[in-house]
Amino acid sequence: MTDGEKPAEPKGEKSLRDEFVDRRPTINDVARLTGVSKKTVSRVINKSPAVKENTREEILRVMHEIGYAPDPQARGLAFRRSFLIGMIYDNPNPQYVVNMQQGLLDGMRGTGFELVVHPCDRASETFLVDVRNFVERQKLYGVILTPSVSEDERVPPILRQIGCEFIRIASVSLDEPEHMIVSHDHLGGAAAGRHLAGLGHTRIGFISGRDSFRSSHERRRGLEEALVERGLTLDEDLVASGAYTFESGFECALDLLQRPKSPTAIFAANDEMAAGVLQAARTLDIRVPDALSVVGYDNFQLAERLWPRLTTVHTPTREIGRRASTKLINPVPAVEVEREDPRALPSLVIRDTTAPPI
């Protein structure tokens, strides 16, 4: 079982691979072929330092040669924990979901973990039972929660009780840092506000998302901060309650634009609603951006498909996802302070729906 064997028994190596054409090699095969116990092979798999360097190398060589990969199912059974990561979500926007999935997968690539998707409905009576069953039955290694389920305070206690790792993605911190990835939406709201105020707008309208969504509050908070910087305040008469949908954006804009003192600019709390604002403006024959400036939030593909192309706030959803799964798999020691990387922060993208007021 030394290096000398390679040139000595070329035929032996051939048949070695042949043995595994219709059967995958197991830990026992590796142990047998390398002359150690399976426990030692297990140590190598689990990167235990308590293995002599020579032995480890030889074992790795054999593993590579016969194309061995440990069976996640068997490992999971013994570990009492699978190598599956669940994404639990209720965000209805397809672009958000897909970007987030891609990001989570980015952070999981090469780790041996797989992503199991699990949409849910917070309003359902069986919601909590469903989540619990999902996590418990699959013995999930961990779970990623995205807005707005991530904001539901009933879920974390259950996960803690079951002993399931979790990361909550939200616009603002809601939990201990080791359980959070924060998107800082108020910064995006402030960027939108500064842009509009900077163009000279003073009557700036706001269309919110549903009240139960933290992101909507954060985006509004940012807007208000920016206005205050300019000595302005958000006029309650220029605020409308939307629901993050295209239709609600349309209705709210129709409403706002027909009020006695209508806004010269509207900040819609997401792109879907901003698209509705554009439709409403057309319906009322109000030209954008000449007579009305519009800013959205998300910077999904839709923003570039609209006409005029939408000025909006970019959220690095995929990057946030990547961080979330990375953090779930490799918990950051509490000592290490996470620095805010600008790549994970929202940023304004100026296109064609904003201009100075007439």
Place this chain on the structure above:
Amino acid sequence: MTDGEKPAEPKGEKSLRDEFVDRRPTINDVARLTGVSKKTVSRVINKSPAVKENTREEILRVMHEIGYAPDPQARGLAFRRSFLIGMIYDNPNPQYVVNMQQGLLDGMRGTGFELVVHPCDRASETFLVDVRNFVERQKLYGVILTPSVSEDERVPPILRQIGCEFIRIASVSLDEPEHMIVSHDHLGGAAAGRHLAGLGHTRIGFISGRDSFRSSHERRRGLEEALVERGLTLDEDLVASGAYTFESGFECALDLLQRPKSPTAIFAANDEMAAGVLQAARTLDIRVPDALSVVGYDNFQLAERLWPRLTTVHTPTREIGRRASTKLINPVPAVEVEREDPRALPSLVIRDTTAPPI
């Protein structure tokens, strides 16, 4: 262990549940509490008919009472096959991906299977190895392939060799019926063609998707069939090669609309490209639908957000997904002929981008 026990030992039942607060019940618990061997419990789990009705009922009662659910991991290890279904895809459209996932999950609800998502890149050198490793390592129960990976003839032989079930979703049949869900895109293309020809258009342009996508060919084929019905033919001078992207739709339309004999209507092979056509028309100051009719394909949300709202062909992606996972889990006996349900067929949705030619 009869019905009499319930009122007789309420305390016994209480402590029974208490036993499983920090530990999930296993097959052994069910066997012990019900006084049979675990093999018999296993028979009930696997719906074997060889269990006396009384015994089965009693076992089911106990299972329900203590909240027993078999461990998919342990079951998978013994079965040499997991309860995971993989979705392998490379369609870049988020809406398609999400709708398909929802459909697949619809068909899996209540079955105990979970969905593992696996985007891929057919152009990658390691593509086939990646797919094989994914399926083999996770011992996937089965795999769903969506366009355009579903059209790759290198994949099915690998899956067959590994012994992994699979369903290919495509616009046209490419395999034995038990492995296919067909979306019949030529029917959608024909509907688009009939609509435009019916409005009186004779110079109808077509923007294709990438040549390697079957759906683009099928949609074109349908268009041509419809034109022939009206005694028309598709003029090669009015055809442009797109790539299913917004940008390619824009470029192709710019090209087509500036040719000497430009079309009065354009059928773009998907909504993304149709959105590009609308932008191009605006750029050239061509009014839609007055001077140019436009039809897309997909009926994704985008179609309603555009202005004018896009006439397009609806594809029941979610329904197709539901059928695919249902078929994967419950293979249809070869004898049963599948009838084409209209709910799974494409259908025209007329909105505001089509009108008679001037």
Place this chain on the structure above:
DNA sequence: CTGAAAGCGCTTACAG
């Protein structure tokens, strides 16, 4: 119709 034994491919104490 039912069960005792062995096994799926790993890991966890426990030794040495």
Place this chain on the structure above:
DNA sequence: CTGAAAGCGCTTACAG
């Protein structure tokens, strides 16, 4: 630094 035994929670032959 290394290993023999027992176990994770199920199922598959094989009996009866």
